[in-house]
Amino acid sequence: MKYAYYPGCTLKSYADNLESSVLAVAEKLGIQMEELPHWTCCGTVFSQADDDLVHQIAPLRILLDAQKVGAKKLLVVCSMCYNTLKQASLLFEKKPDKLETLNLFLDDEDDYLGEVEVVHFLQVLRDEVGIEEIAKQVVRPLTGLNVAPYYGCLLLRPQEVAFDEPERPTVIEEILVALGAEAIMDPLKVECCGSYQTVNNKEIIADRTRTIINSARSRGAEMIALDCPLCDFNLDFRQKESEKKYTDFFTMPILYYTQLMALAMGINGDIYGFDKHYVDPRPLLKEYELI
Amino acid sequence: MRIILKGSKVKSKLTEKVEKISGQNIFACYQCGKCSAGCPMIDSMDYMPNQAMKLLQMGAAEEIINSKTMWMCASCHTCSVRCPRDIDLSAVMEALRLIYLRTNVNKVEPSQIPEEELKDLPQIALVCNFRKMTR
Ligand code: SF4
Ligand code: SF4
Numbered sequence: 001m002k003y004a005y006y007p008g009c010t011l012k013s014y015a016d017n018l019e020s021s022v023l024a025v026a027e028k029l030g031i032q033m034e035e036l037p038h039w040t041c042c043g044t045v046f047s048q049a050d051d052d053l054v055h056q057i058a059p060l061r062i063l064l065d066a067q068k069v070g071a072k073k074l075l076v077v078c079s080m081c082y083n084t085l086k087q088a089s090l091l092f093e094k095k096p097d098k099l100e101t102l103n104l105f106l107d108d109e110d111d112y113l114g115e116v117e118v119v120h121f122l123q124v125l126r127d128e129v130g131i132e133e134i135a136k137q138v139v140r141p142l143t144g145l146n147v148a149p150y151y152g153c154l155l156l157r158p159q160e161v162a163f164d165e166p167e168r169p170t171v172i173e174e175i176l177v178a179l180g181a182e183a184i185m186d187p188l189k190v191e192c193c194g195s196y197q198t199v200n201n202k203e204i205i206a207d208r209t210r211t212i213i214n215s216a217r218s219r220g221a222e223m224i225a226l227d228c229p230l231c232d233f234n235l236d237f238r239q240k241e242s243e244k245k246y247t248d249f250f251t252m253p254i255l256y257y258t259q260l261m262a263l264a265m266g267i268n269g270d271i272y273g274f275d276k277h278y279v280d281p282r283p284l285l286k287e288y289e290l291i
Numbered sequence: 292m293r294i295i296l297k298g299s300k301v302k303s304k305l306t307e308k309v310e311k312i313s314g315q316n317i318f319a320c321y322q323c324g325k326c327s328a329g330c331p332m333i334d335s336m337d338y339m340p341n342q343a344m345k346l347l348q349m350g351a352a353e354e355i356i357n358s359k360t361m362w363m364c365a366s367c368h369t370c371s372v373r374c375p376r377d378i379d380l381s382a383v384m385e386a387l388r389l390i391y392l393r394t395n396v397n398k399v400e401p402s403q404i405p406e407e408e409l410k411d412l413p414q415i416a417l418v419c420n421f422r423k424m425t426r
Contacts, residue, residue: 014413044419045366048385050314055422080415157368158379166372192331192367199412199420200399201363204335230415237411 001128003119004071005033006062008081009041015078015229017273021258022077022121024271028137029129033075036065044080045196046087053102059088060102064112077121079228083154086118086161120155121258122227123163126171134178139266141180145288147260148184148221149173150212152231153192166190172225172257179264184221188212193234205234206241213239213252222284223253225260232256237278253281263290294351303350305390312386319376320344326370326380335363340370340380347383361387362398366423385423392426399424 011019026033042062047055062085066074076082092099092114103111125134149172156166164171167190173183191212194205212235216224226232236254243249259272263285274282274291285291306317320341327339338346338360346355361384370380392398399420404412 009418010413010415014415041418043422044415045422047422048366048379048382049312049389050382051312052389078415080419153365153367153369157372158381159372192365192369194331195365195367196416196420196423197332197363197365198416199404199408200424201335202408204332204363207334208331229413230419233413233416 001030001124002032002034003073003075003124004066004069005035005075005077006039006042006066006081006085007035008076008078010078010080010229015232015256017271017276018077018229018232018256018258020271020273021256021262024267024269025258025261025265026121028265028267029125029133031124031129034069036062036069038065042081042084044084046084053098053105056088056091056098056102057106059085060092060106060112063089063092063116063118064106064108064110066116067112068110071116073117073119075119075121075124079120079152079154080230082118082120083161087158089114089116089118090160120163122155122171122175125175131174131178134175134261138179138264140264140290142176142260142264142288142290143180145181145290146184146220146222147176147181147225148186148189148216148219148223149176149257150186150189150216150224150226150231150235152226152228153190153195155227156190172227175257175261176225179260181260182220184216184219186216186219186221188215193231195230195234198230198234198238202238202241203245205238206245209235209238210242210246210249213242214249217250217252221252223255223281225255225257227257239279251279253277253279253284255281294346294349294354303352305352305356306347306350308390309347309383309386312389313379313382315378315380315383317344317347317383319378320348321376323375325373325375329369329373331367331369332363332365336360340384343387344378344380344383355387356391360384361391362424388423392424395426397425401425
């Protein structure tokens with residue numbers, strides 16, 4: 001399994017522990033990820049305006065970069081990049097006239113032909129590697145660890161980008177069960193964390209985060225496993241604000257699902273970055289003798 | 292909420308603009324309220340998403356353009372996937388933001404974000420916010 005890989009800006013900075021755990025897990029599972037030789041920011045969000053073509057340039061460049069290395073599929077890990085690139089690729093497929101205008105504007109020797117398929121790492125894990133194969137690689141099962149999956153918005157919505165059931169996704173649960181953990185069902189797993197409102201309305205995020213964490217805890221969760229770096233910032237770092245605002249709020253560790261996969265697969269080394277989290281997950285992981 | 296309707300208002304330019312930018316038919320909405328029921332940001336809005344649709348249908352341009360609703364929207368697409376009339380309400384919110392931003396004003400002023408906030412915020416949050424809140 002060989003893929004052209006688009007990391008995006010956040011995986012090289014804030015969420016470098018997401019990237020390092022993804023790469024370690026991919027190596028273990030035989031997924032070859034070749035980073036695009038050239039890439040730029042995808043713009044982080046898809047422009048939903050019909051008359052706003054200029055914001056489609058950023059994702060178009062990346063899809064063209066993928067086409068230039070001969071990729072049929074482009075593998076993306078960050079859920080926001082995934083959403084932006086996926087929506088853009090579908091737009092270019094459906095609206096060739098817009099693609100033509102953009103190709104002209106881009107002034108590149110090559111035109112983007114509209115054929116690259118954008119896939120998410122979770123999709124590759126489920127559909128190409130297979131959950132059973134993941135289970136086979138587990139050497140240190142996460143027995144007894146109660147984990148609530150959290151999907152957020154952009155993996156699942158709008159419907160066209162979803163590779164799982166938008167209202168009732170299960171892919172992270174399936175992986176957690178394969179790792180030997182207890183997957184806690186929580187209806188708020190598909191509820192928005194408040195997203196970019198974190199910049200100018202962080203008190204709202206403090207509330208969203210508290211609601212989501214308390215809901216998971218009330219169902220028995222000890223930690224949350226998620227996929228999106230922005231959700232991670234809101235659910236992990238904004239707990240600081242939830243603590244300030246609510247004296248009865250108790251923090252909860254937030255991990256990327258790939259960090260849990262790496263732990264269960266017995267991967268050692270400097271890939272976890274647990275010291276980067278606001279809520280330190282190490283006491284809980286030690287309790288379960290996972291570190 | 293007291294709004295005076297006139298014939299000239301109902302055929303509002305604003306509603307037309309919103310339809311054009313969002314590519315959605317505002318008049319397809321039959322006010323079931325499902326969008327508002329699932330909106331995670333509703334507590335911070337003055338008009339609920341379905342009320343925003345109603346205001347647009349009535350051509351109440353001023354009320355909607357001065358409301359907080361589209362600025363509190365987090366573009367989570369929940370309303371869009373649940374609407375029984377297949378209206379992409381998230382795109383309608385985007386159109387409302389753009390109509391304001393295209394008058395060449397910012398909703399969030401990047402230079403006004405305090406330094407101690409900036410050093411914490413990952414760029415994914417900043418770029419995303421500026422794409423939605425600045426011109
Ligand atoms: S869900 Fe759709 S039809 Fe129902 S009120 Fe909202 S926009 Fe209108
Ligand atoms: S996209 Fe905006 S209006 Fe729609 S549910 Fe999400 S926050 Fe509410």
